[in-house]
Amino acid sequence: MRVGLFDFALPDELIAQRPACPRDSARLLDVAAAGFGDHVVRDLPKLLRPGDLMVFNDTRVIPARLKGVRAGGQSRRDVAVEALLVRKLGGGRWLCFGRPVKRLKVGDRISFAGGLQAMVEMINADGSIALAFERSGSDFLAALEGAGAVPLPPYIRGGIADARDRTDYQTLFAKVDGSVAAPTAGLHFTPELMTALAQAGIATANVTLHVGPGTFQPVRVEDTGQHAMHAEWGEVPPPTVKAIERTRQAGGRVVSIGTTALRLLESVARDNDGAVTAWSGETDIFITPGFRFRAVDLLITNFHLPRSTLFMLVSAFAGLDRMKAAYAHAIARRYRFYSYGDCCLLRR
Structure with missing residues (x-):
């Protein structure tokens, strides 16, 4: 249709x-x-x-919106990274929408708030990425509560959540x-x-x-x-x-x-x-x-x-x-x- x-x-x-x-x-x-x-x-x-x-x-x-940094090392600059968790793939692996995808490579390590660490495991043709986090299960979810933000859709205040949204959403x-x-x-x-x-x-x-x-x-x-x-x-x-x-x-x-x-x-x-x-x-x-x-x-x-x-x-x-x-x-x-x-x- x-x-x-x-x-x-x-x-x-x-x-x-x-x-x-x-x-x-x-x-x-x-x-x-x-x-x-x-x-x-x-x-x-x-x-x-x-x-x-x-x-x-x-x-x-879950507070699925994350902000972090990809450390550049000696030959590359640090890059601010945003990731939206989309779907659990198993263990500590998650399918994500990330940006800027063009600045990422397989094997890059990203440090998020709350001590969360992840490695870029795959970059897909549709722009999604697979991140392998060092934590999994309840340990990962507990860390996510402090590290992540409520994933509001963009038509609600530009997707910027506040403390009320933790319960409202x-x-x-x-x-x-x-x-x-x-x-x-x-x-x-x-x-x-x-x-x-x-x-x-x-x-x-x-x-x-x-x-x-x-x-x-x-x-x-x-x-x-x-x-x-x-x-x-x-x-x-x-x-x-x-x-x-x-x-x-x-x-x-x-x-x-x-x-x-x-x-x-x-x-x-x-x-x-x-x-x-x-x-x-x-x-x-x-x-x-x-x-x-x-x-x-x-x-x-x-x-x-x-x-x-x-x-x-x-x-x-x-x-x-x-x-x-x-x-x-x-x-x-x-x-x-x-x-x-x-x-x-x-x-x-």
């Missing part, structure tokens, strides 16, 4: 720079068959049904370290809202998908068939499989909280004849109109960038014409967009 089909104009002032406070006061657009309903997130207990199952992504954002459910971008639909939930949802008979379950920065970037080719998705690691645990089975048997609906949980559930269902089974591994699923959804009935998601894989996904889920109309409605009524913005409720 032509990528231009997924373009739209958005006023810069509608790009949210901070989350709503309290979080469940964010606005929610109900995109229903009969039209559009303007609500707030804390209205969810009356918008969903008893017996529905909400599936959250419990990944935790983390969901209530975050417990498994590994994401370099937040599963933003989960940012809207509070303990009070979770209590109200439970009292309304709405169940919850978790999956894990470590979100990479490629998920949120605009597509830079002209045809969707030319776009390559970055792989992301995920896991569907057995208790979540059982919760989905119970929900289906009782006639309830599976409600994905965010596109990340949806991509993981639909990846598993696609490879298992529609069934969601316990699973762990990497997925690079790219969902565009024409995709057959088999695992998720409803989707709660933020408003996404034009020409992005996420706007393509929601257009596949709810229909391109309907999503363009929904976004036009949201813009006209001054909804807040992107990671810290408002959200919508979509039906398959």
